[in-house]
Amino acid sequence: MVESVKxxxxxxxxxxxxxxxxxxxxxxxxxxxxxxxxxxxxxxxQKLHWTSSxxxxxxxxxxxxxxxxxxxxxxxxxxxxxxxxxxxxxGVLMVVGCGLKWFAxxxxxxxxxxxxxxxxxxxxxxxxxxxFGLGLEICGVTATKIIARWFKGYEIALAxxxxxxxxxxxxxxxxxxxDPIARAFKDSVGAPIFVGFAMLLVGLVAYFFxxxxxxxxxxxxxxxxxxxxxxxRFSDIGEILSIKSFxxxxxxxxxxxxxxxxxxxxxxxxxxxxFHVKESWAGAIPSILPFATIPLTVVFGxxxxxKGKGASLMILGSLLLVVVHxxxxxxxxxxxxxxxxxxxVLGFGFSLVPSAxxxxxxxxxxxxxxxxxxxxxxxxxxxxxxxxxxYLIGSVLDRYCIVGTRVVEGASSPAYNYTLPMLxxxxxxxxxxxxxxxxKADNRKMGYGLEQPSVKG
Numbered sequence: 326m327v328e329s330v331k332x333x334x335x336x337x338x339x340x341x342x343x344x345x346x347x348x349x350x351x352x353x354x355x356x357x358x359x360x361x362x363x364x365x366x367x368x369x370x371q372k373l374h375w376t377s378s379x380x381x382x383x384x385x386x387x388x389x390x391x392x393x394x395x396x397x398x399x400x401x402x403x404x405x406x407x408x409x410x411x412x413x414x415x416g417v418l419m420v421v422g423c424g425l426k427w428f429a430x431x432x433x434x435x436x437x438x439x440x441x442x443x444x445x446x447x448x449x450x451x452x453x454x455x456x457f458g459l460g461l462e463i464c465g466v467t468a469t470k471i472i473a474r475w476f477k478g479y480e481i482a483l484a485x486x487x488x489x490x491x492x493x494x495x496x497x498x499x500x501x502x503x504d505p506i507a508r509a510f511k512d513s514v515g516a517p518i519f520v521g522f523a524m525l526l527v528g529l530v531a532y533f534f535x536x537x538x539x540x541x542x543x544x545x546x547x548x549x550x551x552x553x554x555x556x557x558r559f560s561d562i563g564e565i566l567s568i569k570s571f572x573x574x575x576x577x578x579x580x581x582x583x584x585x586x587x588x589x590x591x592x593x594x595x596x597x598x599x600f601h602v603k604e605s606w607a608g609a610i611p612s613i614l615p616f617a618t619i620p621l622t623v624v625f626g627x628x629x630x631x632k633g634k635g636a637s638l639m640i641l642g643s644l645l646l647v648v649v650h651x652x653x654x655x656x657x658x659x660x661x662x663x664x665x666x667x668x669x670v671l672g673f674g675f676s677l678v679p680s681a682x683x684x685x686x687x688x689x690x691x692x693x694x695x696x697x698x699x700x701x702x703x704x705x706x707x708x709x710x711x712x713x714x715x716y717l718i719g720s721v722l723d724r725y726c727i728v729g730t731r732v733v734e735g736a737s738s739p740a741y742n743y744t745l746p747m748l749x750x751x752x753x754x755x756x757x758x759x760x761x762x763x764x765k766a767d768n769r770k771m772g773y774g775l776e777q778p779s780v781k782g
Contacts, residue, residue, distance in 0.1 A: 334545040335475045340538065344475050345484050347535040348468040349491035351416065354528035355461040356495030356615075358423050358521035359387070362430075364504040364593040364608035365514055368740040373430070374515055377739070381719020382596050386451025387458035388712035391704060399463035400700020401559075404693060408471050409536045415464035416529035422457025423522045426450050431515030442463035462707060464743075466699045471535075473687050473695055475542070481637075482684040482779045486626025489679045493615030495524075499594065500612035504605055561694045565701065570689055570773060573764040574682060575702045577639065577757055582710035583679050584646050584753040585671075587718055589614070591746065595653070598741045600661045610664050617672025635681040635775040636765035642677030643761050645670055646754035654747035669744045678761075681775075689773040714753070718746045 334340050362369070362384070375383070390396075429449035438443050439445055468488060476484045503517040505564065507731040510516035528574040565571055571662040593607035629635050652658055690698040722741050768775040 329659075332545070334538075334542045335477075335479070336756050340542075341475045341479065341484070344535060344538055345472060345488060346529050348471055349414075349488045351412075351528040351532050351535075352464060352468055352488065352492035353495040354521070355419055355464055356492045357499045357524055358419070358426075358518070360496045360499040360589060361460060361503050361521050362515050363590050363611070363747060364500055365507060365517065366591070366594045367604050367607070367738055368504065368507060368512060369430075369514055369609065373446065374446060374514060377719045377722040377741070379444060379715075379719075381716045382443070382718070383447055383451045383454065384587075385712040385738040386454045387714040388707035389451070389455040390459040391455075391462050391707040392712060395417045395459045396462045396466070396704045396707060397697070397700050399459070400466050400697045400703075401465055403463070403470060403696035403700070407539075408467050408474075409539050409664060411463060411467045411775050412471075412535070413529075414531050415460045415467060416525070416532050418460025419457050419464065420460075420522070420525045422453050422455065422460055422524055423518065426457060427451030427518040427522055429451075429453055431513075445459055447684060458707070458711070463700075466696055468478075468694045469683055469699050470692075471539075473684075473692065475664075477687070477692070478780070480627070480630050480780060481687070482680060483623065483626040485683045486622030486680040489683070490615075490619040490622035490676070493618050495615075496589065497612045497615040500589070500608035501616070502608075504593075504608055504682060508605065515558050515750060532709070534647075545642035551595050557649070560594075562697060562701075565690060565694055565698050568689060570764055570771065570775075571698065571701075572691070573760050573767060574686065577643070577678075577706050577760040577764060578682060579709040580706045580753050580757040580760060581643060581646065581682075582706050583714045584650060584750040584757070585675055586710050587714045588650075588750055591718060591722075591743070594741070595743050596664060597720045598659070599656075599743050601659070602661055602664075610661070613665070613668050614672050614675060617669060618676045621673060621676035622680050625676050626684070629681050629684060630779045633775075633777040633779075635685045636768050637763065638677045638681040639761040640758060640765065642674040642681075643754060643757040645674030646757060647751055649674065650747050650751040650754055654744050655741075656690055656744055673724075678757075684779055685773075685775050688775060689771070699746055714749070718749065721745055721749070 366380055369380060399411060399415070402414070429446055470484065472488055473481065474483045499517070501523075506517040507513055508522060589611060592611035596602040596607045596610055597604055625638060629638065649667045652663065653669045686698060686702070687695060722743075726741045726745055727739045728742045728744065729738045730737050764775070
């Protein structure tokens with residue numbers, strides 16, 4: 326009689342990829358809400374009378390709770406309590422935060438006056454965005470650790486690349502459809518945000534289906550003859566911070582995304598101001614960027630799985646970032662075809678770095694510490710790329726870049742020269758290249774295998 330051999334559920338390709346589809350869909354819904362206001366900047370200035378500084382304050386609000394420790398706490402809870410509890414908490418925070426953001430930004434006239442010296446409407450919208458941002462970042466950390474668990478020894482780089490690419494469909498939808506949705510509802514700034522609120526509810530329901538799969542995975546591995554993983558300890562934080570490559574990859578992440586995410590927040594306005602694209606089409610060209618990442622992350626993630634060269638891919642992606650922002654910073658290059666070509670090139674850089682960066686972390690961080698390690702990386706990303714740089718760009722635009730006034734359909738708003746902000750993004754790209762090179766050098770010294778394939782065998 327032949328005794329059957331019990332295998333982990335993750336040995337099933339169907340189960341692995343189903344788990345990926347579910348968590349990727351939840352992230353797609355979150356990314357839509359994260360970027361839904363980007364194409365609305367001109368409309369917000371016209372209808373709500375916000376300045377660029379106030380818009381930058383609102384955009385930077387995404388990172389407030391993450392910066393003061395909420396994200397790190399979420400990563401620790403993920404390592405101690407597991408992906409099911411962390412994911413549900415993240416989903417609830419996203420729904421509540423988006424609801425408050427919609428209620429505040431919806432032009433009801435209820436929020437006149439100031440609070441702590443800030444415009445009350447701007448402050449409440451930013452605070453709601455902060456609650457949502459905490460939820461989305463915890464969701465992102467959770468999704469990354471989920472994929473690391475399900476795909477360990479399998480197609481981990483491809484899976485992480487697909488998750489990132491799928492999530493960015495949400496960004497593409499937001500950039501491409503946010504303004505048309507608003508104008509379909511009589512120039513309602515709140516309408517596209519409410520659509521995001523409904524999407525988040527669907528994403529939360531979908532995550533409960535994943536929780537059922539996660540329980541089955543636990544059951545399938547409960548009797549396997551494997552070495553038990555040590556539980557998370559708070560001293561693990563010190564161990565993570567003592568690794569040079571962790572710092573290099575965390576700083577690289579912050580710098581790289583400083584030249585991408587804030588750029589996307591202002592890109593539709595850049596298309597209007599510099600490239601003379603109609604406001605109703607301002608999000609069309611930037612929306613190509615997340616769409617381009619979908620096939621490219623498949624290609625680059627698959628290449629890393631089979632051939633390796635992770636650190637080299639990060640250097641190349643950062644170099645492309647520099648090239649693109651140099652092009653955007655040249656005043657004479659103001660034809661929309663230039664913007665289109667540069668955005669396509671940016672799609673290559675935006676795919677290369679994440680496809681190699683996220684699956685590289687498990688190569689030098691134990692699985693029991695992954696949630697905390699990713700949370701620390703996301704924390705630095707929030708501090709620099711999602712709070713500091715967006716607010717800096719908004720302030721720079723108001724102080725140094727106003728060159729006149731634009732009048733659209735009887736409503737006036739400032740006209741901007743975007744050269745200086747593009748040079749700031751270029752500087753972030755140059756520094757990202759430096760830290761990608763330092764990461765490659767440290768990998769050569771320590772032998773983490775960042776240049777080696779991810780798939781075993």
